[in-house]
Amino acid sequence: MTAPLRVALLGCGTVGGAVLRLLDEQAADLAARIGRPVQVAGVAVRRPDRHPEVPADLLTTDAVGLVTRDDVDLVVEVIGGIEPARSLILAAVEAGKSVVSANKALLAEDGVALHAAAAKAGVDLYYEASVAGAIPLLRPLRESLAGDQIRRVVGIVNGTTNYILSRMAETGAGFSEALAEATELGYAEADPTADVDGFDAAAKAAILASLSFHTAVTAADVHREGISAVSATDVARAAEIGCTVKLLAICERVPGEEGDTVAVRVHPAMIPTSHPLAAVGGAFNAVFVEAEAAGQLMFYGQGAGGEPTASAVLGDLVAVARNRVAGAAGAGPTAYAELPARPIAETPTRYHVSLDVADVPGVLATVATAFAEHGVSIATVRQDGHGDAATLVIVTHSAPDAALSSTIAALREVPAVRGVTSVLRVEGLS
Amino acid sequence: MTAPLRVALLGCGTVGGAVLRLLDEQAADLAARIGRPVQVAGVAVRRPDRHPEVPADLLTTDAVGLVTRDDVDLVVEVIGGIEPARSLILAAVEAGKSVVSANKALLAEDGVALHAAAAKAGVDLYYEASVAGAIPLLRPLRESLAGDQIRRVVGIVNGTTNYILSRMAETGAGFSEALAEATELGYAEADPTADVDGFDAAAKAAILASLSFHTAVTAADVHREGISAVSATDVARAAEIGCTVKLLAICERVPGEEGDTVAVRVHPAMIPTSHPLAAVGGAFNAVFVEAEAAGQLMFYGQGAGGEPTASAVLGDLVAVARNRVAGAAGAGPTAYAELPARPIAETPTRYHVSLDVADVPGVLATVATAFAEHGVSIATVRQDGHGDAATLVIVTHSAPDAALSSTIAALREVPAVRGVTSVLRVEGLS
Structure with missing residues (x-):
């Protein structure tokens, strides 16, 4: 067994704490699976006095210093949020460290730049824990x-x-x-x-x-x-x-x-x-x-919780550590397809609409016309009369979302419609 | 875009045919995802005349020749069974080709030797398609x-x-x-x-x-x-x-x-x-x-079918191709834990047992004693009388499987037990 791989941990909340505990408990297994032991080089936190469970010599408030230290090989970021997480990940990557992150907000906002930086530096950026916790997805x-x-x-x-x-x-x-x-x-x-x-x-x-x-x-x-x-x-x-x-x-x-x-x-x-x-x-x-x-x-x-999220973080940590041992970063995600985003207005959806209507002859015809005028086809309709009023429950076929929302707006102007009591999209109907 | 990666396909049944079709249909996407285009170098089959859909110049009956050819980078094995699949995979691996297989029987029988050969040659051996078809598992x-x-x-x-x-x-x-x-x-x-x-x-x-x-x-x-x-x-x-x-x-x-x-x-x-x-x-x-x-x-x-299985094969193919482009094989599975196999006799299970018994006083006590004598604890019992007979439906707590099967054998000897009508293990009860 050769020299240990040294990990810097950024953040020590629920997830970070679980990561530390698992790194300790599973040390022998991790070493066998990676081919080299894993050691914690330091833990960056804002308030060291709040982490009595972490050995004092590991705690630091100097996160930038930690991620760029020569004796650090891998960085785990579980701070969350945009800054300082972004700057720290970029600093780590530029210093040649592979990074494991659980940071959905940052990856969703700035994934392209972060991946580009990682590719340029020849390091890994993995973030399985950012979506759906423990679920390998x-x-x-x-x-x-x-x-x-x-x-x-x-x-x-x-x-x-x-x-x-x-x-x-x-x-x-x-x-x-x-x-x-x-x-x-x-x-x-x-x-x-x-x-x-x-x-x-x-x-x-x-x-x-x-x-x-x-x-x-x-x-x-x-x-x-x-x-x-x-x-x-x-x-x-x-x-x-x-x-x-x-x-x-x-x-x-x-x-x-x-x-x-x-x-x-x-x-x-x-x-x-x-x-x-x-x-x-x-x-x-x-x-x-x-x-x-x-x-x-x-x-x-x-989908959440310290332990399940830590499981996903450690899975990624083993992967980037193995890549480090093998001497090559894994393949990053590709964005070659460059498919344009479709606005919601043009996205086909289905609606459920419940209406309170006056129970007079022809009301269903009036309502049906409003749908037809916007090019929306009705799949099912149920009419329940009660006194001089009735409830119409309508489920549409698929239509562009804008046509559906215009239909709802139009229905609100129909005199026989006393109220639109419920509008929600419907998914998963055959 | 550099020179293509060349793939040898072994076998061209339902799965092989789907692999060929997807390689063709997805060619542009695969090239973008891998970083190099993928080309079929040859398809080894037993009866070339049965594959009119495959270009004749790709078909060969010389599978060993194909997998060791210099212009082949990767090998996909979808023949199934032990031989000749094993010899072909070993020949491919020894010739420095990474291999993707869907062969559960072979991997289950001889996985250790195949992995050792792949590790020695510094190539990949992936087989996602061998278990549960398309499911990433x-x-x-x-x-x-x-x-x-x-x-x-x-x-x-x-x-x-x-x-x-x-x-x-x-x-x-x-x-x-x-x-x-x-x-x-x-x-x-x-x-x-x-x-x-x-x-x-x-x-x-x-x-x-x-x-x-x-x-x-x-x-x-x-x-x-x-x-x-x-x-x-x-x-x-x-x-x-x-x-x-x-x-x-x-x-x-x-x-x-x-x-x-x-x-x-x-x-x-x-x-x-x-x-x-x-x-x-x-x-x-x-x-x-x-x-x-x-x-x-x-x-x-x-879990099965040509297309779903081919999806898993192609996922592996992209992975081994990316590794080839990166110049390093991925990490193989580890077997360091060497945990001993526990025989079924000592494995804790739960049983459901249905008995036809004489509806006489004390029969439940007799049956319950048979369980107790073998150290098996009963979780639930239901007794339905009908005429001079009764049915006993028993679900046990967890016990070593041998204790449960001895209990059943003993029950068959109990005079009041007219028949053991159903015995099955039970899983997933809390």
């Missing part, structure tokens, strides 16, 4: 399916919103009430914006789309709607039509006459309860992948 | 979970038996009848032995266990029971206790006082209908993985 997309054409990726990739939506379905609670419960139980952060407004899922969608379609997709390319507008009525309506509401990250390659485009979006949607994603509860994540030759694949597992 | 086990400790792998990895068992459950048919239907529909081969007797699943289990536990496990180490003894009664009894019968491949790391051992087995078992594996039907495969830090993961997709 980026490596399968990037490597196992590298000889196939991926068409579609649909996933539940945010545990907080999944918990909230599950609770709304179980208890009939509204969004605010379910969020309050999630916050109290620690499933939602004090500032839940990143989760409930879909920023977290959108960053993950950008990473998934980039790898799936060999195209640079950033978070800014992702159409993003959170779940704060999902009402108890939406959830109840979903149940009535045999569906459940989930926040989905959807990455699609849309064929077109002038070439394929890539449509990436995050929004709540109704999916049939028979759909495998419908049963994914709580902290679990699941991602469906549809490829030309492979057909349908599903990946399922824990 | 070996790469996740070997790489994504390389920093974790895998505890257990449980999978449905044979589509033929899964189809037969599903039909038995749906129609109440016996094994022979369901097999005849499967044969007629082309889901079972004319000689179904490899599938129904569990040889196919056992080979896959050996490969999964080897990678999961960093230990050389061969098909001979796998306890194997097929499904031909599964009766309509077994299937009906399973339904009565909320279970369904599946042929499972189970790889476990069993902790022990004198160190951990590895127990690998393939047998039919009852699993609760609520278990995610229970819903896996027809040609689909699914594999559960339980790891120390990652927790529970599931992989799901098409």
Whole structure:
């Protein structure tokens, strides 16, 4: 056994702590799997006094100094956020260190520049832990399916919103009430914006789309709607039509006459309860992948948490360490396809719409006309009369999203329509 | 773009044909992803006249000549079976060619020697397609979970038996009848032995266990029971206790006082209908993985078929091609752990047992005593009287398999027991 590979750890929160513990517990196994032992060279934190569990001589507040030290071979970044993570990763890469990161926000914003820097320096930049925690997903997309054409990726990739939506379905609670419960139980952060407004899922969608379609997709390319507008009525309506509401990250390659485009979006949607994603509860994540030759694949597992995320970080660490031992960096992702992003307005979707209407003759005809005038075809309609009013529940066929939203706007102006009580996209219907 | 990488294809059946087609259709994408174009150098078949779809100048019957040709860089083996596949792979490896194989039987029998030859020659030997078709499984086990400790792998990895068992459950048919239907529909081969007797699943289990536990496990180490003894009664009894019968491949790391051992087995078992594996039907495969830090993961997709298998072959082909371009072979699997195989007799399992008994006072006590005398604890028992007879349905707690089978043997000798009508192991109960 030769000299150890030395690892710098940036950040020591829940994930960093788990990484340190596993590096220690699994030391013998890691050494055997890599061919060289792994040693922690230092741990950069903001407040060393808050980490009594880490040997004091390893702690430092000088993160830049640490990642550029000559005795450091590999860098693990689990700080999160854009800065200082970006500068530190760039400094590490330029100093010739391979980097493992769990940073979805940074990779989704600036993956292209970071990959370019890594390629230029001949080092690895791996980030399996950034999407869907422990679930092996980026490596399968990037490597196992590298000889196939991926068409579609649909996933539940945010545990907080999944918990909230599950609770709304179980208890009939509204969004605010379910969020309050999630916050109290620690499933939602004090500032839940990143989760409930879909920023977290959108960053993950950008990473998934980039790898799936060999195209640079950033978070800014992702159409993003959170779940704060999902009402108890939406959830109840979903149940009535045999569906459940989930926040989905959807990455699609849309064929077109002038070439394929890539449509990436995050929004709540109704999916049939028979759909495998419908049963994914709580902290679990699941991602469906549809490829030309492979057909349908599903990946399922824990999407968050210190241990599962650390498992993904260590998997990457073993990979970059093996590459270091072999003396060659692994192949980075490619972005040669350069498929243009398709705006949400032009992306084909399906809508569920519930309307309160006056129960007068001809109201269905009036409503149906509004759909037809926008080129939207209706798949199913159910009319429930009660007194002088009626409820219309409509599920459309697929149409450009803009046509669907114009239809809704038009319906709001129809005198016989007293209210649009629920509008949500529908996915996974045959 | 530099000179093309040249691929020799061994075998041109369903999978080989799909590989050729995808290599052609995806040529531009593959070139962009690898950094060099890929070209077919030759296709070795037994009967060139049977392959009018392949350009005649590519076809050859001289497989050894083809794999050792100087203008061949990579070899894809989709012949299957032990010989001549083994000799050809060894010849290719010794001639410095990296190899992609879909050959589960060969890898399960002789993986150690083949890996040693590949390591010695500094080339890659990849075989993702050998287990669970298109599902990325070996790469996740070997790489994504390389920093974790895998505890257990449980999978449905044979589509033929899964189809037969599903039909038995749906129609109440016996094994022979369901097999005849499967044969007629082309889901079972004319000689179904490899599938129904569990040889196919056992080979896959050996490969999964080897990678999961960093230990050389061969098909001979796998306890194997097929499904031909599964009766309509077994299937009906399973339904009565909320279970369904599946042929499972189970790889476990069993902790022990004198160190951990590895127990690998393939047998039919009852699993609760609520278990995610229970819903896996027809040609689909699914594999559960339980790891120390990652927790529970599931992989799901098409387990067989030309296109899905070809997708996995091409994923590996891109990987070995990238390694070739980078000038270094990837890390092979490790077998450093050398955990001893645990015999089935000592492996903890749970049993379901249905007995026809005389409905006389004390019969339950007599039966319960037989279990107790063998150290087997009963979890649940249900007694249904009818006339002068009764049915006892017993589910045990976990006990060494030998204790359970001795219990069954003893029960057969109990005068009050008129018949043991169903015995199957039970998995997935909490």
